[in-house]
Amino acid sequence: MTDTSQSTGIDNNARKPRKRGFILHLHPALLPKDAILFNRTFGLGGMAALLFVIQAFTGILLRFVYEPSAEKAYESILFIQQNIIFGQLVRNIHHWSGIFFVIITFLHLLRTFYSQAFFTPRRINWVIGVGLLLTVTLSNFTGYLLPWDQLAYWAITVSTSILEYIPVAGTWLMNIVRGGNEVGSATLLNFYTLHTGIMPVILITLMVFHFWRVRKAKGIALPGNMKEMEKVPGNPNLVMKELVVGLVLIAFILFLSVFLNAPLLEKANPAFSPNPAKAPWYFMGMQELLLHFHPIFAGVIIPFVFFIGMFYLPYVSYSDSRPGYWFGSEQGKKMAIRSAILALIITPLAILADEYLLDFEGWMKGIPILISNGLIPFILLLFTITGYIILIKKRYKASKIEWIIALFTVIVVSYSVLTVIGIWFRGPGMNFMLPWEIN
Ligand code: HEM
Numbered sequence: 001m002t003d004t005s006q007s008t009g010i011d012n013n014a015r016k017p018r019k020r021g022f023i024l025h026l027h028p029a030l031l032p033k034d035a036i037l038f039n040r041t042f043g044l045g046g047m048a049a050l051l052f053v054i055q056a057f058t059g060i061l062l063r064f065v066y067e068p069s070a071e072k073a074y075e076s077i078l079f080i081q082q083n084i085i086f087g088q089l090v091r092n093i094h095h096w097s098g099i100f101f102v103i104i105t106f107l108h109l110l111r112t113f114y115s116q117a118f119f120t121p122r123r124i125n126w127v128i129g130v131g132l133l134l135t136v137t138l139s140n141f142t143g144y145l146l147p148w149d150q151l152a153y154w155a156i157t158v159s160t161s162i163l164e165y166i167p168v169a170g171t172w173l174m175n176i177v178r179g180g181n182e183v184g185s186a187t188l189l190n191f192y193t194l195h196t197g198i199m200p201v202i203l204i205t206l207m208v209f210h211f212w213r214v215r216k217a218k219g220i221a222l223p224g225n226m227k228e229m230e231k232v233p234g235n236p237n238l239v240m241k242e243l244v245v246g247l248v249l250i251a252f253i254l255f256l257s258v259f260l261n262a263p264l265l266e267k268a269n270p271a272f273s274p275n276p277a278k279a280p281w282y283f284m285g286m287q288e289l290l291l292h293f294h295p296i297f298a299g300v301i302i303p304f305v306f307f308i309g310m311f312y313l314p315y316v317s318y319s320d321s322r323p324g325y326w327f328g329s330e331q332g333k334k335m336a337i338r339s340a341i342l343a344l345i346i347t348p349l350a351i352l353a354d355e356y357l358l359d360f361e362g363w364m365k366g367i368p369i370l371i372s373n374g375l376i377p378f379i380l381l382l383f384t385i386t387g388y389i390i391l392i393k394k395r396y397k398a399s400k401i402e403w404i405i406a407l408f409t410v411i412v413v414s415y416s417v418l419t420v421i422g423i424w425f426r427g428p429g430m431n432f433m434l435p436w437e438i439n
């Protein structure tokens, strides 16, 4: 073979992709130099994939001993912790990575949203992504019941009771999920089957499709013309970076799991409800919302409208789409920062106002609660949001994508504030309290 490097001046070894293997098969042989910059993806998609592998591995180990029945589940967890070598550690890893899986997947969603990666040809991958976020959350949710302690039992009781508010089919749906009208043995078996069988299969299917679509879209969204970008081999440039991110993540989870045990309260007691009974942390924002709106609005209509919007997001027609550009433009970035600050101030104020000043139910005695505490506050909320969008369109000449960025930011920050208040500022009777006043 003739060596062309001398005549062209280019080192052939640097350009030629190294040998392929299973891991390498997931990566393109050559990819734009900018695509491997850490701050393009923060490695979040890869971390989510690794967390799934950790969950599957530790989950299978736990399955060897865990017994999915109301009589034996709690004892089998105690047995895992006390009698199995590294049992406590494996349970801790499964517990903490389960939490990180939800958080990292959500951060990855934020990354793809703000780096404007949901336009064609990545539209379908955004939709699969939203499906993945729902499945990851449901995976965590179905695992939440399995330890069968007071925390698990009442969190699932509180959360599944929201299903009852779905019009027409609510009670029927709740009874199907619970396998009866109360959380009991049948619920545990339902959740176990979903958690260790159905959810992992759905996750794997969606992930395979997701990765394939990333390859089909010729990698991640980058600003500028891909064809003109300098290319480097995927191996070792990208593979090594992923390896480092993966090892740091594993080290972090191991460190946490060695020093911090997964919680386990006393065995589930259906006759004694703790006060307050709280939902799993990712649903606490919704539980907080339930204190301010009628359940049909807080638990059904608002989440439903939000997720319809999320699925539909890439199919809106945009005249100014700029895939790969963070926040689309400088103004988009300003909109996001201002909206975040606004939501950070307004949400706690609105919660305090509803707590101490507003009393729609009391002011409109005789009117059904669905209207006084549901429709009217909901319409007020819609007015405020619409007013905000009109304001930024007029004042800053915000384009469609810019006001969508602003709206999305308001929703994400508000939900985060609701979650923090629900977790740390609600004591007995779900009354508003400062964290140090609780207990
Ligand atoms: C892929 C296969 C999986 C299997 C076979 C599996 C298996 C199990 C088993 C047997 C338990 C009961 C043991 C215990 O509670 O400590 C459990 C609990 C749990 N699982 Fe999984 N799991 C899998 C995936 C996942 C995923 C993807 C998530 C999160 C997104 C997750 C989150 C949880 C949580 C939060 C618990 C309760 C942990 C605790 O606090 O004790 N699991 N899982």
Ligand code: HEM
Pocket: 041, 043, 044, 045, 046, 048, 049, 105, 106, 108, 109, 112, 115, 117, 118, 122, 125, 126, 127, 128, 129, 130, 131, 132, 133, 136, 207, 210, 214, 217, 219, 220, 221
């Ligand atoms: C189990 C959960 C998920 C896994 C394992 C996963 C994995 C990945 C990976 C490895 C990539 C390649 C680029 C990167 O690492 O950022 C990617 C890209 C992408 N993901 Fe995910 N993802 C998950 C959930 C989601 C969610 C919740 C969304 C959004 C709703 C989403 C939307 C996208 C989009 C739009 C891309 C293309 C990004 C670009 O071109 O810049 N994914 N995903």
